[in-house]
Each structure stands twice: as structure tokens, then as C-alpha cells.
Amino acid sequence: MASVSAYHNQQYLIDPSVLTVLPDVAQVLEVAHHGESAWAKASRIHLLHSDGSEERYFMKVSVGHHGREALGGEFEATPAMYAIAPDFCPKPIAWGSFQREPDTHFPICKFYDFADGVPEPVSFCEKLARLHSSHTSPEGKFGFHCTTYNGDLPQDNSWHKSWEAFFANGLRHVLKVREDRAGPSPKLDALLPALFDKVIPRLLRPLESEGRKVAPSLVHGDLWCGNAGIIDESTEEGIAYDPAGFWAHNEYELGNWRPKRNKFTRRHFQLYHSHIPKSEPEEDYDDRNALYALRFNLHAAALFPNQDSFIHMAIEESRRLTTKFPDGYTGNE
Secondary structure, eight states, X not given: OOOHHHHHHHHHTSOHHHHHHSSSEEEEEEEEEEEEOSSOEEEEEEXXXXXXXXXXXXXXXXXXXXXXXXXXXXXHHHHHHHHHOTTSSOOEEEEEEOSSOTTEEEEEEEOOOOBSSOOOHHHHHHHHHHHHTOOOOGGGOBBOSSOOEETTEEOOOOOBSOHHXXXXXXXHHHHHHHHHHHOOOHHHHHHHHHIIIIIHHHHHGGGGSTTOOOOOEEEOSOOSGGGEEEEEXXXXXXXXXXXXXXXXXXXXXXXXXXXXXXXXXXXXXXXXXXXXXXXXXXXXXXXXXXXXXXXXXHHHHHHOTTOHHHHHHHHHXXXXXHHHOTTOOOSOO
């Protein structure tokens, strides 16, 4: 048990706004640094509750307008996921701004000890498929009610009735952010007219034509190995966290599994599709996945503008797709 002086020292490390939203705090046993990224820091908070139970909580902290928007979007996406698949993500507690430093912001959720590695695919893919199988988007549209961030990249989640229109609009926004941060890329820019006028209609319009529809699914939106952790070493069962969610075509999620750096395997794809079949037309599946992966590579190019590898991957994939589909969409509107 911590001494009274230690308790007061630990309590002082937590802003009063945080203590207000944590349940039944009797003592603050520990506040420990728990890692950081280029845009946020994290802490583990160990509490003694008034009923004698102990619990640990995870708090992320960021500053400024974008910090507030990013953490607020993450918190909005987490309870939306939790309401559908509570065993797929951490239980959200609250979010807000510090009393002592009003320009500093935080969300809090339950803390988990994660083991190394990617979650085993059987239960993980079942839970992800369950998340994607809930088609309860407002008015059946694609988008989200607030901005969500992929890292420090704000996404344009403006509502659209058409998945093709939503995807194209979101991709243009990502490209603009990347150019603002890294400058123009003449090689990529030369490919963009064909990408938007030919490739995107060719691969996405068939999903919503000839009687076919895309039912919006809530996606995590940034489901790479760094945002999925093993919570039980004996079973390798895992959960996902740090969402950048919105309502999308469910297959969009799997675009982030295509790059080898993200460590999801062919087995994850197979087990996911044992629950949710590939969308029709199935023969376009691999190229749709490549198109979705292209956006994630452009996310990385915007997040890390000094690393040329991501923009080079985007250029090569854009070149391959525009070469393969020079005629664009030729079916019935």
C-alpha cells in the first residue's frame, strides 16, 4: 500500500479532470509512462477503488487543436465499435481536456498487457467480421459524424450515399495532405487523372451497379499490427485499438493487411472471408484490395514525408492499376 505522501504525489501527477472521470477513486497507486509516438504520449494509471478493488487504466495525451480532434475522433470511434463487438476493442471510459492545461487532451480506456505478435486469426477475424456485419450507419451512408485521424492525418469523413464517391473524396483529401507536407510528386501527379477517372470507377462502380449494393460497415480504419495486440498469451487472442473509424465497404479494412510491413497473413484473409464472402464481382477482388492498400500507403507517405519508400510504392501501384484498366468503367450505369 502506498504511503499517504506517496499517494498525494501520485495523485498530483493526474490532472483533476482525469480524476473526475475515473470511477470511485480511493487512491492513486501509480502513474507510469507507457510509450509515445510522434503525436501522443501514453500513461498507465493504477487505482485503488473505494470498494477495495484495483484497476489499471490507459490514458493517451496530445496537445493542440489537432490533438483534441484526433483523440476525440478516436474516442468517438471506440464506443461505436464497442457497442457492436465489445470483445474486439478496449472498453472506453471517457475523454476530455486537462484542467491545469486546457490545451492538453486525453481519452481513457481499460488497460491491457499486450504480448508480442499479431493476434491469432480464428477469433480475431470472427470478431472483426462481427463488427463489419452490423450495417447500422445513419441513413445507410458512408462516412462518420466527426473527423477521425490515422495517426496525425485527419480523414475527410463527409457523408456520401455512394461508396465510390466517398472513397474518391477521401483519397483526394489524403493526397492533398501528403502534398502539403512533402511537396508535389510529378510522377504520382501524372498518374492521378487516370486513377480517378478510370481505375476507381472501374473497380468500385461495379459494387454498386447492376443491382448490387454495398451496405456500409463500421471499420476500424487503421488495422495494422501496431494497433492490434495479444491479450492472452496462452490463446493468442487479441483486440484492436487506436481506431480511425468510419462507415465503409468492409473490404476497405483489409487494404491495410496487404503491405507485408503490417504482418497480417494469408490465413487472416482466408478466415475473415469464411465469415464474410468477397464482394461481387469477385474477379475484381485482388485489384480492389490493391486500390485500398494504395490509400494506406499514401497515409504512410503523409505521416512520414521524409521516407520515400511509401510514395514509391504508391506510384508503382498506381502505374500498375492505370496500365491494367485503361478503359475505365464500361458497364451499365
